[in-house]
Amino acid sequence: MLSRCSRTFTFSAQLRRLQSTLVIAEHNDKTLTPITGNAVSAAQQLGGDVTVLVAGTQCGSVAESVAKLKGVSRVLVAENEAFKGFIPEAITPLILAAQNQFKFSHIIAGASAFGKSLAPRVAAKLDVSPISEVIAIKSADTFVRTIYAGNAVLTLKAKDPVKILTIRSTNFPMATDGGSGAVEKAPEGDFKTDLATFVSQELTKSDRPELTSAKVIISGGRGLKSGDNFKLLYDLADKFGAAVGASRAAVDAGYVPNDLQIGQTGKIVAPELYIAVGISGAIQHLAGMKDSKTIVAINKDPEAPIFQVADYGLVADLFKAVPEMTTKL
Ligand SMILES: Cc1cc2nc3c(=O)[nH]c(=O)nc-3n(C[C@H](O)[C@H](O)[C@H](O)COP(=O)(O)OP(=O)(O)OC[C@H]3O[C@@H](n4cnc5c(N)ncnc54)[C@H](O)[C@@H]3O)c2cc1C
Numbered sequence: 001m002l003s004r005c006s007r008t009f010t011f012s013a014q015l016r017r018l019q020s021t022l023v024i025a026e027h028n029d030k031t032l033t034p035i036t037g038n039a040v041s042a043a044q045q046l047g048g049d050v051t052v053l054v055a056g057t058q059c060g061s062v063a064e065s066v067a068k069l070k071g072v073s074r075v076l077v078a079e080n081e082a083f084k085g086f087i088p089e090a091i092t093p094l095i096l097a098a099q100n101q102f103k104f105s106h107i108i109a110g111a112s113a114f115g116k117s118l119a120p121r122v123a124a125k126l127d128v129s130p131i132s133e134v135i136a137i138k139s140a141d142t143f144v145r146t147i148y149a150g151n152a153v154l155t156l157k158a159k160d161p162v163k164i165l166t167i168r169s170t171n172f173p174m175a176t177d178g179g180s181g182a183v184e185k186a187p188e189g190d191f192k193t194d195l196a197t198f199v200s201q202e203l204t205k206s207d208r209p210e211l212t213s214a215k216v217i218i219s220g221g222r223g224l225k226s227g228d229n230f231k232l233l234y235d236l237a238d239k240f241g242a243a244v245g246a247s248r249a250a251v252d253a254g255y256v257p258n259d260l261q262i263g264q265t266g267k268i269v270a271p272e273l274y275i276a277v278g279i280s281g282a283i284q285h286l287a288g289m290k291d292s293k294t295i296v297a298i299n300k301d302p303e304a305p306i307f308q309v310a311d312y313g314l315v316a317d318l319f320k321a322v323p324e325m326t327t328k329l
Pocket residue numbers: 220221222223224246247248249250261262263264265266267277278279280281282283284285288298299300301304316317318319
């Protein structure tokens with residue numbers, strides 16, 4: 001019995017050594033996007049070597065910071081004008097070249113707009129199924145993801161020779177510093193593409209924390225009744241140093257821009273504190289915030305579904321309750 005156990009252990013230890021994962025770094029040529037740190041820790045859970053691919057136009061400093069993440073054994077850097085704008089049509093052939101050279105068992109990206117546009121393309125080229133929005137790793141071939149807008153949890157076993165995953169940042173810890181990976185050149189090639197051309201981008205500038213990494217989020221819904229009334233939430237958010245989010249109804253009504261949308265078709269967040277103001281709690285909204293550590297709901301309707309997921313609920317008129325909270329804080 002004892003010997004069978006030890007054989008099993010040796011076998012699984014060997015299997016873990018056979019794993020080698022490529023993490024696709026997300027960055028803006030200057031700083032690393034935090035979701036890459038979550039992807040690195042997901043890769044560590046698989047065991048084996050972790051290589052990170054940093055592709056950009058001038059991304060040497062990003063590669064250096066990636067190399068310092070604990071668990072990263074190698075960083076492949078690719079600097080090429082073709083990667084301007086980080087278009088998936090240009091980065092995919094680079095990933096395929098790296099895969100061809102190193103034969104990774106897993107390729108991981110964050111489940112962000114960047115990762116979501118890359119993973120299916122790479123998977124199609126490798127003729128395997130992408131596994132999206134993974135929330136837990138059970139073993140090298142068994143993964144957990146949510147389905148039906150977060151209403152059911154699916155555990156799946158992937159038989160593909162290469163597993164292509166996108167991971168939800170909120171479900172994996174951030175990799176810490178303390179590593180010393182080797183920085184090497186990625187495979188070279190002509191990565192220019194006619195399929196898509198990067199023209200320009202306009203990024204919203206905000207002094208507030210980014211929604212997906214904020215510790216506190218104050219979110220407003222249709223109950224706010226106008227964009228001007230969101231000022232109530234911004235005033236409250238200032239007291240917490242919080243980010244402001246919104247329901248899709250508030251976005252669709254034009255109260256706030258759509259990069260504030262939280263939910264199934266918006267951003268997935270899991271802050272320490274989520275305050276939902278004038279939000280009913282439709283399943284599509286809950287899909288984006290129900291993993292928050294503490295949920296507070298302010299709604300004048302005691303039957304609003306948001307109260308079913310809230311740790312603290314206040315049945316009140318938001319136009320009275322929110323200014324009172326702001327004054328008292
Ligand atoms: C495919 C699909 C994808 C979707 N994706 C998303 C998504 O990503 N994110 C998302 O949020 N939704 C999404 N939705 C829409 C979702 O179904 C709901 O319509 C939406 O979340 C409702 O937003 P809301 O709670 O702000 O508005 P409502 O449902 O209208 O709720 C407003 C709430 O405000 C309360 N209220 C009103 N006045 C006051 C007051 N003075 N004081 C206190 N409370 C007040 C009301 O009691 C009510 O509960 C999606 C829908 C579909 C079909």
